[in-house]
Amino acid sequence: MSINKDFNFQLIFRFFGVLLLVETVALLSAALVALFYQENDGYYFLITAGIAFTMGVAGVLAGRGATPMIDRREGSLVVTFIWIVFSFFGLLPYWISGSIPSFTDAFFETISGFTTTGASILNNIEELSHSILYWRSLTHWIGGLGIIVMSLALLPVFGVSGAQLFAAESAGPTKDKIHPRINETAKRLFLIYFILTVSETILLRFGGMGWFDAVCHAFGTVATGGFSTKQASVGYWDSPYIQYVIGVFMLLSGVNFSLYYFGFKNKFKRVLQDEELRYYLITLFAFSIIVMVSLLDFSTAFSFERLEKAWRDAFFNVTAVMTTTGFATADYMYWQTFTWILLLVAMIMGASAGSTSGAIKMIRIVIVVKYCYYEFKKLLHPNAVVPVRYNGRFVSEDVITKILAFVMLYLITIAFGVFVLSLSGMPFQESIGGLITCLGGVGPGLGTVGPAGNFSAFPDFSKWFLSFMMLIGRLELFTVLVLFTPAFWRK
DSSP states (O other): OOOOOOOOHHHHHHHHHHHHHHHHHHHHHHHHHHHHTTOTTHHHHHHHHHHHHHHHHHHHHHTTTOOSOOOHHHHHHHHHHHHHHHHHHHTHHHHHHTSSOOHHHHHHHHHHHHTTOOOOOOSOGGGSOHHHHHHHHHHHHHHHHOHHHHHTTTGGGGTOOOHHHHHHHSOSSOOOOSSSSHHHHHHHHHHHHHHHHHHHHHHHHHTTOOHHHHHHHHHHHHTTOOOOSSTTGGGGSOOHHHHHHHHHHHHHHTSOHHHHHHHHTTOHHHHHTOHHHHHHHHHHHHHHHHHHHHHOOTTSOOOHHHHHHHHHHHHHHHHHHHTTOOOOSSOGGGSOHHHHHHHHHHHHHOSOTTSSOOSSOHHHHHHHHHHHHHHHHHHHSTTOOOOOEETTEEOOHHHHHHHHHHHHHHHHHHHHHHHHHHHTTOOHHHHHHHHHHHHTTOOOOSGGGSTTOOSTTSOHHHHHHHHHHHHHHHTTTHHHHGGGSHHHHOO
C-alpha cells in the first residue's frame, strides 16, 4: 500500500499549534485559581502551560506558508489527534503533582473530561486542591462544545476554511448552520454556550452553593460532562432547589443549540415544530414518570413529600443519563432491576444532535423508527410510495442509509467492546455498563461503576480500551474508525 503524501501536514501542524495555545490559556487560568486559593499546584500548571506553549509556537512556526485549505481526510486527522494531544498535555498537572500518580489513570481522567464522559477513577475528590478540581471541570467545558468548533472562530485569522473540521467534529447526521459562514456559526454557538454557563452559575449561587462549586458544576452541566467537586456528586447537596436547577439545565443542554439561536431570532415556530425536540422531551418525561412510579411505596399513605422526592430523583437521574451528563443524586443500583434496563436504553439513545450530549442521538432514533414503520406500510401496500419525512421534509435514501449504518456500527461496537472487556476479566454487568457509558459519554454505568462507584478497579488494559471508546463515541465513530481503513491512507 502506498501512503498518500498529499496530506497538508504543514497546515495540520499549524492547527495543532493554535489549539495548543488555546490549551495554554486554559492551563494558565487553572494556575490563577491556584494563586487565588494559595495552593502549590499552580506551579505544575505553569510547567505544563510552558510545555504546551512551546509546542504550540513550534507548531505554528512549522505551519508557516501552508496552503490554507483542508479536506475531509485532513479534518478527520486533526479532530482525532487533537483530542489525544490535548489529553496528553492535560494529564500532566494530575500526574506531576501526584494528584493522580498513575499515568494510565491520569490519561483516563483527562480524556474522560475532554470527551465530556465523566467516568472517573478518583476515590478522594474532596481531598484534591481547588485548582485540580477546576482543571478537571474545565476539561469538560472545553470539550463540551468541541475544541474544534470553539477554535473555528480563530481560523479566519489564519486564512483557513474550517468547514471540514466542523463537519468532522460536529455530532449528528445534520449540521444546522445558523450562519452561512462557519466561523460565525461557531461564535454564535459559543455565545449560547457561555450564556447557559453563566446563567446556571448565578442560579446555583443563589441556591446556597459556593461560587467555586457553582462554576464547576455549571461547566459539567452545560457540557453534559458530569464531573463534580464532591464524591457524592450532586447528592452532596440535599437541596431540591439545586437539584432542580441542575436537572433543568441538563435538559436544556440536551437540546440542539441551533434551536436557541432560532428562538433568540423570534423564530419560535421553527423551534416548536422541531420533531427531535418533541420526541426528546416526550421520551425523557415518559421515562421519568415510569421510574417515579417504581420508586413510590403504594403500601403507605400518600405523602406529597415522598411523591416530590420520587419525582425529583427520577427526573434528575433519567435526565442525567439521557443527556449523557452523568450527575447523580441517588444510587440507581438500589432501584428495581427493570429501571436499570430503562436507564441503559436512555444511555444508548442520548439527547439531541447539535447538543453537547453523546450516544446515538434522538434524531437518528426517530428516523430509524419512522423508516421501520413505513416499511411495514409498504408490506401492506406494495405499490404505495411512502417517503420518510422529518420536520416536514423528505429524508433522502442516502441519509437513511448513513443513519442505519451508524446505528448498526454503534451496536456492533457495543457488542465488540463488551466482548473485549469480558476477555480482560471484567464481570458482564461492569463490562456492558462500562462500555455503554464510555461509548455514549455518560459517566456512571452499572455494578461497581454505578453512581456510587468508579473505574479505579478496572485493569489498565480496560482503561486504555475504554479511553479509546470515549474518543470514538465523542467523534461519532466514523471520524476515528475511518483512519483504520487502508483506503484513507492511499494516494
